[in-house]
Amino acid sequence: MELVVEQNCPSCGAPIVLHETDRLVSCPYCDVNNYMVGGGGLRFLLRAGCPAGIGPEDLLYLPYLRFKGCIYQCQGVEVRHAMIDTTRIAVAHDRLPMSLGLRPQAMQLVQGTAAIAGRFVPQQVKSESVFAQALRLTALFKREANGQVRHRAFIGETISRVYLPAFEKDEMVVDAVTDLPIMEQGLEWQKLVAAAVPFRRDWEPRFLSTLCPRCGAPLHGEADALVLQCRNCETMWEEADGRFAAVAWGRVPGAAAADRALPFWKIAIRQDGDGGLQTYADFLRLTGQPVVIRAEDDARPLVFWTPAFKLQPAAFLQTAHYLTVAQKRLVDGEPGSLPIAYPVNLPRREAVQALKSVLAAATLARKRLFPLLPALDLQAAATTLVYLPFADAGHDLIQRQTGVVIAAAALRFGRKL
Ligand SMILES: [Zn+2]
Ligand SMILES: [Zn+2]
Structure with a gap:
């Protein structure tokens, strides 16, 4: 299922609601279209509710990796495939929830920006090994394994990060979404806290103006289009290394x-x-x-x-x-x-x-x-x-x-x- 994310218009700052795979940010307030760069690297937050005595600056954000796409696997003499759509924790800690379950889909997420107070725990486990864990939960591993795996590819992928906000209260670590305690603080937790950093500006998505680089006319495309069209000079454009390149x-x-x-x-x-x-x-x-x-x-x-x-x-x-x-x-x-x-x-x-x-x-x-x-x-x-x-x-x-x-x-x- 697709995530729904609140994002501020890069031109006028108005709040816009986007789907996870949307790249064209069309603002109904200022009528400007911007193209969002950074497919894959996006960072979303579950929205925290702060009880009395806890401020946004007290929040600690715990990283989860989100994988969404199709896996193709050539095994034995079969081409098998499975869909994957899951979040898995990206720090080595066995008392924090392994997955966010359905919460990212049930809630509207917030696009992470440097304006967000609070501190972010860095990813500690390699994405590959988090993905390998996620893979074990798919249908590919539920059936009897038959034959050698000759090839595996993960296609149509969305890899993003979703952060779970938490805070410390009375020796406990509390989930800031549900306001329920997760676990007692301890040495492992203290290590996570010590490693946390403010949101970095270079983690924010970047935006390109959607004017044709050749003729200056507006480029067209639906919200999820990765290739934009100039109907004036009949050219097609895709983002490459942070700018539009002709296709x-x-x-x-x-x-x-x-x-x-x-x-x-x-x-x-x-x-x-x-x-x-x-x-x-x-x-x-x-x-x-x-x-x-x-x-x-x-x-x-x-x-x-x-x-x-x-x-x-x-x-x-x-x-x-x-x-x-x-x-x-x-x-x-x-x-x-x-x-x-x-x-x-x-x-x-x-x-x-x-x-x-x-x-x-x-x-x-x-x-x-x-x-x-x-x-x-x-x-x-x-x-x-x-x-x-x-x-x-x-x-x-x-x-x-x-x-x-x-x-x-x-x-x-x-x-x-
Ligand atoms: Zn706007
Ligand atoms: Zn053009």
């Missing part, structure tokens, strides 16, 4: 006015590897596709096509698999007018991380391919954003060139991931 893009025109344009990452694979996966023919052979391989397939460099939007794992893998197999029928298109663009909400970096899982899902010869997965080096040489047309058939959207189907419900559900 290579194209759109394949639809066959009807009602066609939907959905965004995909077209990922060319680096050709200097020695993994034996360089051409489209290599792909067909390695995955054992039941097709005749032609001479032209040996000359065609391999590309992967993955959705540039979130879908639940099974739908994501299937869509990427079918489009990659059907790549001969797809073209890049060219930039042009794109009135209604479905938002790009899956970063290219994560699409690249999903490639091995897509390859595994596409393969019919699993006994042969899966042992090769760990050593396989799939790196992106170039990524292009391509909007492909889909006919709207009510319950299904049908890709015009390939006939690949995405259920309308899967699209709706993906928006909430």
Whole structure:
């Protein structure tokens, strides 16, 4: 479930309520749009209630890491997947709550800023080991383990920090949200207190003005869009290293006015590897596709096509698999007018991380391919954003060139991931 966060407008300071994955902060008061940089590094606070005698400056904030996304795991001869959505404590302490449970979802959170009084306990446990703990709670580990894990990827990830406020009272540590005691103070607690620091200004999110860097016109996008569009000069922009960078893009025109344009990452694979996966023919052979391989397939460099939007794992893998197999029928298109663009909400970096899982899902010869997965080096040489047309058939959207189907419900559900 998505978190809801209160954030002050970076232009006028008015309070705005955002969803966790929103990047475009649209202020209804001053009518200015700002783009929030820092996907992943955000710090949210549970709102504290301070009883008499306790001030905001007395609060100690305890760090929890939040993981939300899909895990793909190639194990034995299966591609398994699970959704993860959890918070886990990020300090080594066995008497503090391990997880915040449903509280971050039930409450409106506050975006952390340097204006917040109180002190913040630093993360003490590596994110990787906190994640490994969280992973053990997923469905991937509930079933009987069968076969060696060849590959694992965490996709569509949100990693943020959620802080639990607490205060000290009569030898006890008290949860400042519920006003209930958590535990007695002790030596371990004193160590946490001693390490706490004020909120640092460089932990605050940064904002970019949403004017086209090329022509100065306003950029467009939905709240969760990672790629913003300039309708004036027909360019696309994504944040990279704290500024907007132009995205290579194209759109394949639809066959009807009602066609939907959905965004995909077209990922060319680096050709200097020695993994034996360089051409489209290599792909067909390695995955054992039941097709005749032609001479032209040996000359065609391999590309992967993955959705540039979130879908639940099974739908994501299937869509990427079918489009990659059907790549001969797809073209890049060219930039042009794109009135209604479905938002790009899956970063290219994560699409690249999903490639091995897509390859595994596409393969019919699993006994042969899966042992090769760990050593396989799939790196992106170039990524292009391509909007492909889909006919709207009510319950299904049908890709015009390939006939690949995405259920309308899967699209709706993906928006909430
Ligand atoms: Zn404002
Ligand atoms: Zn422009």
